Every structure is written in structure tokens, then in C-alpha cells.
Amino acid sequence: xxKLVPVVELKLPILPNMExxxxxTAEVIANHMDLSEEQSGEISMALIExxxxxxxxxxxxxxxxxxxLIEEDSLIVKVIDQGIGFDKTKVEIPKIENKIGKNERKxxxxxxxxxxxxxxxxxESNGEGTTVTMxxxxxx
Amino acid sequence: MNGFIKSTKExxxxxxxxxxxxxxxxxxxxxxxxxxxxxxxxQNKFLLNMAGTKVVNSIGVSILIEIIEKxxxxxxxxxxxNLAPIVSKTFNIMGLTKYSSVFExxxxxxxxL
Numbered sequence: 001x002x003k004l005v006p007v008v009e010l011k012l013p014i015l016p017n018m019e020x021x022x023x024x025t026a027e028v029i030a031n032h033m034d035l036s037e038e039q040s041g042e043i044s045m046a047l048i049e050x051x052x053x054x055x056x057x058x059x060x061x062x063x064x065x066x067x068x069l070i071e072e073d074s075l076i077v078k079v080i081d082q083g084i085g086f087d088k089t090k091v092e093i094p095k096i097e098n099k100i101g102k103n104e105r106k107x108x109x110x111x112x113x114x115x116x117x118x119x120x121x122x123x124e125s126n127g128e129g130t131t132v133t134m135x136x137x138x139x140x
Numbered sequence: 141m142n143g144f145i146k147s148t149k150e151x152x153x154x155x156x157x158x159x160x161x162x163x164x165x166x167x168x169x170x171x172x173x174x175x176x177x178x179x180x181x182x183q184n185k186f187l188l189n190m191a192g193t194k195v196v197n198s199i200g201v202s203i204l205i206e207i208i209e210k211x212x213x214x215x216x217x218x219x220x221x222n223l224a225p226i227v228s229k230t231f232n233i234m235g236l237t238k239y240s241s242v243f244e245x246x247x248x249x250x251x252x253l
Contacts, residue, residue, distance in 0.1 A: 096235030
């Protein structure tokens with residue numbers, strides 16, 4: 001019989017700094033999974049950015065849902081919003097050289113940070129919402 | 141004093157700002173307010189002691205990029221010390237370390253900036 005994957009679910013209202021509730025939960029789960037401090041920090045940082053994107057860019061007042069799937073060899077974190085969606089191909093990869101001294105908006109780093117900090121990231125988005133699925137493999 | 145700013149002091153003509161808590165947009169704006177005020181008074185060297193800041197977001201860090209840009213106009217510099225590993229990693233990914241300096245300790249920072 002297939003073993004059930006333990007899942008922790010959070011529902012966050014779009015209010016300032018609610019992403020910190022998600023990071024506190026992630027820390028507890030990381031401790032449970034015996035992840036390193038480095039991995040725990042990377043998961044928390046990626047989660048902050050995914051939550052902020054969901055809060056800011058979904059253009060909705062609906063709640064944001066976060067699912068932590070505790071697998072044997074990895075932690076999968078899904079950040080789900082019910083917003084207007086986005087086209088990842090239209091998101092520019094930021095470079096600091098293009099931002100300093102060039103009257104450019106300094107923000108827009110979220111996706112790059114998420115991709116740099118997690119082992120894999122998938123985006124599913126349509127007019128009814130976006131799901132960001134981030135995976136951190138457990139190092140032996 | 142804003143809740144994010146724990147203290148400020150001056151050493152060797154360097155303004156040292158000690159932070160505490162989450163570097164988000166409000167935290168970043170609190171730092172930039174002090175930096176811009178001091179720049180207007182003629183200061184151009186700044187250090188952030190981030191021992192009390194274990195969590196950041198990219199919006200707060202983006203405000204540090206604005207400060208770096210402003211400091212370029214006055215031939216100034218900014219550096220950071222006592223960074224948590226994930227904060228240091230975030231600064232690296234965003235490229236801040238190309239335009240500003242990370243140090244281990246206050247002594248190293250004051251001598252090296």
C-alpha cells in the first residue's frame with residue numbers, strides 16, 4: 001500500500017508580513033525533516049518571495065494557500081493564489097547592472113531568487129490563479 | 141527611532157546603522173531615510189550591522205540598491221557585516237556584492253570600507 005504523504009496546509013489573508021507565518025511553519029517542518037540550517041533558510045527565503053508575488057501580483061483580495069508536502073526525500077511547497085495569473089515568459093531576468101544608474105525600477109527579483117534557492121520550481125498560471133511548486137531535495 | 145533601526149553611531153567618519161528584525165519595505169525605507177539625511181549632511185560612508193536581521197525580502201533589499209545608486213552620486217560606499225548566511229546568499233544572488241562590501245566583523249568593516 002502506498003504511504004500517504006503528510007501535508008501541512010496554511011491559508012493566509014493578504015495582509016502585511018503574513019509571509020512570516022509561512023516561514024515560521026516552514027522552519028518547524030524543516031526541523032522535523034532534519035534539514036540543515038542552510039536549506040531551511042533557502043526554503044524560507046523562497047517562500048517569502050513566492051508569498052509576496054502572490055500578495056502583490058495576483059490583484060485579488062482572496063486568500064493565498066500554502067501546502068507543504070513532506071516527502072521522504074524532499075519537501076515540496078506549493079503557493080496557490082486565486083488571482084489573474086501571469087505569463088512567466090514575459091518576466092525579465094533582472095541584473096543589477098541594468099538597474100543601477102539607469103532610472104530602472106529596482107524591484108522584480110522574486111522569481112530569480114526562488115529559482116536560485118530551490119532545487120526545482122514549476123509555475124502553473126491561468127486567468128483563475130497561479131500555483132508555484134517549489135521543491136527542495138533532502139541532502140544525505 | 142523606527143523599530144527596524146536599533147541604533148546609529150559614527151566611527152572614523154563612517155555611519156554605522158544597527159538593524160533589528162525583518163528587512164522589508166518599511167525596514168528598507170527606515171535605513172534609506174537615515175542614509176539620505178546623513179548624505180545631505182555630507183556623510184558618504186555607511187555600514188549596516190545586520191546581526192539582528194535574520195529575514196529579508198527582495199523589496200527591502202531593492203531599497204539598499206537605491207541607496208547604493210544614491211551613494212554613487214557622492215562617491216560614497218556602503219557595506220554590511222554580521223550577515224546571516226541566507227541574507228549573505230540573497231545579496232549575492234541579487235548582485236549587491238558587486239557594488240557594495242560584505243564583512244565578517246565591525247573591526248574588519250571599519251578598516252576595510
